[in-house]
Amino acid sequence: MSRKHHHFKGAEVSCCVKYFLFGFNILFWLLGAAFLAIGLWAWAEKGVLSNLSSITDLGGFDPVWLFIVVGGVMFILGFAGCIGALRENTFLLKFFSVFLGLIFFLELTAGILAFVFKDWIKDQLNFFINNNVKAYRDDIDLQNLIDFAQEYWSCCGAHGPDDWNLNIYFNCTDKNPSRERCGVPFSCCVKDPAEDVINTQCGYDVRLQGELDRQQYIYTKGCVGQFEKWLQDNLIIVAGIFVGIALLQIFGICLAQNLVSDVKAVKANW
Structure with a gap:
């Protein structure tokens, strides 16, 4: 009876914190599961799961990796947060808060380094885009990503249209038998408002x-x-999104630590 008396009259676990953390993480967990499922489905469609050695054959960035990595991290964190909150498991709650804190620290470090080493980041971005220009026809997801970027930012190549010389289908060498020789992808074309159907040969x-x-x-x-110009024009929105994500992470860490303190206080009274 004394244990019961201490549990209710002394320290107790906050139901609001417990179930708010549980609800927050179950949404996070389901979203991570969806991202992971999309990534694995895309890999299965491309036959990667039946031939894992093909992963190393990709010359450029595969957008499916983004879904798998982000989805996997969200799934693990959401699962730990859900079960930790529901079962009042301090180990899982600590794992959730430490892992979330580590991600926050890495994001903060990346932001500071990106500001300090702006020129180096720009060079790496050039290198990244040129590598993906070379691999444009190698992966349909990569191709769609490049087409989207060029259409959205009204641009062509990393520095200009001549960057497409790096691609074996678009280069201007005399030995290139491709019909796309000395051309660019349709996503580089200025759109004609009168055209309803995309002219892929433009x-x-x-x-x-x-x-x-x-x-x-x-x-x-x-x-x-064009990307740099877009960042400058939308600096407030971009900064707001990053600050919002950071605040959510800090809020999640605080909730988890608060719940851990409540659970420890209840156990101390037993």
């Missing part, structure tokens, strides 16, 4: 023309410069 032979003539048909600015 970039054929366009780089055989002079600089001024090209501007009538394709975007001539590079994606690196």
Whole structure:
């Protein structure tokens, strides 16, 4: 009877904190499971799961990796937070808060380093985009990602259309038998509002023309410069998103630590 008396009259676990943390993490967990399922399904569709050695054959960035890594991290964290809160398991709650704190620290470090080493980051971005230009036809997900980026930012290549010389299908060498020789992908083309159907051949032979003539048909600015301009124009929104994510992480850590303290206080009274 004394144990019961201490549990209710002394320290007790806050139901609000417990079930709020549980609800928050179950949404997080389900979202992570969805991301992971999409990533694994995309891999299965491409036959990667039946031939794991093909992972190393990808020349460029595979967007499916993003879904698998982000989904896996969210799934593990959400699971630990859900079960930890529901079962009042201090080990899982500590794992959740430490792991979330580590992610927050890595994000903060990456942000500081990105600001300090802006020129190095820019060089790496150039290298990353050029590598993916080379692998444009190697992976349909990568191709869709590049097309989306070029259409969204109204750009072509890392620095300009001539970056597509790096791709074996678009380069201007005499030995290139491709019909796309000296061209660019359709996503580089300036859209005609009157056209309802996308003309996928609009970039054929366009780089055989002079600089001024090209501007009538394709975007001539590079994606690196356009991305930097987009960041500057949307700095408040981008900063707000990052601050919002950081506050959610801090809030989750505080809730988990609060629940751990409550559980320890209850156990101390037993």
